[in-house]
C-alpha cells in the first residue's frame with residue numbers, strides 16, 4: 001500500500017489514491033477527479049496515461065526489459081514456439097504437454113476458412129494492400145461464426161479459430177496478389193511450417209520448409225506477440241470495451257497496426273533503405289535531413305514511445321538477421337546499409353539526446369526479406385505475431401468486472417454559443 005498523493009487545486013486539498021503494480025510501477029488513480037474537482041487530466045497521445053491494469057506483459061523501457069506473463073522474451077525466443085507462447089499469453093501460464101497438444105489440435109481443426117470466403121478475395125484488385133484484405137476478412141469471420149456475438153461465451157473455440165484462420169487468410173491474400181492457386185493448410189505441419197507451405201508451395205511441386213526459416217519465423221512471431229498497451233492493442237481494447245465481438249475488435253486492431261508509425265514501419269524501413277540505395281544518398285546526409293523538422297521525414301524503425309534504451313527485440317532480430325543471411329550465403333547490401341545507418345544515428349547527438357534507438361521494425365523487414373516474404377506482407381506478418389496479444393488483452397478486459405466502456409473526455413476549444421444564421425444572411 002502506498003500513501004495517497006495530495007493535490008492542491010484552487011485552494012482546496014484532495015487525496016489522490018496511488019496504485020502500485022507488481023513491479024512497483026506507480027500511478028495516480030484519478031477516476032473521481034472530475035466529480036471531486038471539476039477538472040479532467042489532459043494528455044494528448046496518452047503519453048503518461050495508464051488505461052488499465054494488466055497482468056499480461058511487463059515492459060521497462062529504461063532498462064530494455066520485456067516479459068510475457070513474467071517470462072523474459074529472450075528465454076521464450078530461445079526455448080519456446082509461437083504456439084506455446086500464444087497459449088502462455090492467452091491463458092496466463094505455460095501449457096502442460098496435454099494442454100499444448102489440445103491447443104495445437106484446435107488450431108488444426110480451425111485452419112480452413114469457409115469456402116464461400118475464398119470468393120471475397122476475387123473482389124479485390126491485385127494491387128490491394130494485404131492489410132486491407134486482412135482486416136476485412138477478420139471482421140467477416142463474425143458473420144460466419146455468429147456465436148461470437150455473444151462475447152461472454154465460446155472464447156475457448158473462438159481464440160484458436162482466429163489464431164489459425166488469420167494465418168490462412170494472410171497466405172491466401174498473398175497467393176491472390178501473385179495470381180497463384182491457394183494452397184490449403186496441411187495439418188501434419190507445425191504452425192509456422194504450415195504458413196510457409198501455404199505461402200510458397202505450388203501444386204505439383206514438393207515443398208519442405210527450411211528448418212532455419214521455420215525457427216526464425218517462430219522467433220519473429222514470439223518477439224511480436226505482445227507489447228502491452230500499444231496503439232493497436234489499445235484499439236482492440238477500446239473497440240472491445242463496447243462489448244464488440246473479438247473478430248470486430250481485432251479487425252480494428254489490424255487497421256491501427258497498419259500505420260507507418262506503428263506496425264507499418266517494417267515496410268517503411270525497407271522502402272527507405274531501398275530509396276537511399278537507389279539514390280546513392282549517404283547515411284550522414286539522410287540523418288541530417290530527418291533532423292530538419294520541416295522535412296517531415298523520419299528515420300523509420302528508430303524511436304519508441306516507451307523504450308529509451310535499445311529495444312530488446314531489435315537486439316535479437318539483428319543477430320538473427322546476420323545468422324540467417326550467413327547460413328543461406330546471402331549478402332544483402334541493405335543489411336550493410338542498415339548497420340551503417342544505425343551506427344551513424346547512434347553517434348549523432350540528436351539521436352543520443354532523445355534516446356532514439358532501433359525498434360523492432362528496423363531489422364525485422366530484412367529478416368522477412370531473407371525468408372522470401374514480399375515487402376507489402378511485412379505488416380501482415382506483424383499482425384500474425386501480435387494476434388495472441390490482442391486476444392489476451394480482449395479476454396482480460398472481458399473477464400474484468402471493473403471494465404467500463406472506453407470513453408475519453410476532451411477540453412473543448414471551439415466557438416462558444418452563437419445563433420444559426422439563415423443562408424441568405426450569411427456573409
Ligand code: ACO
Pocket residue numbers: 045260261262263265290291297298299300301302303304305306354356359360361
Ligand atoms: N526520426 C527522427 N526523429 C525522431 C524519430 C525518428 N524516427 N523518432 C522520434 N524523433 C524525435 C521527434 O521528432 C521528437 O523530437 P523533438 O523532441 O525535437 O520534437 C523526439 O524525437 C521525441 O519523439 P516523439 O515523436 O515525441 O516520440 P513519440 O513517442 O510520440 O513517437 C514513434 C514514437 C512514433 C515510434 C516515433 O519515434 C517515430 O515516428 N518513429 C519512426 C516510426 C517507427 O519506427 N515506428 C515503429 C515504432 S515500434 C512499433 O510500433 C512496433
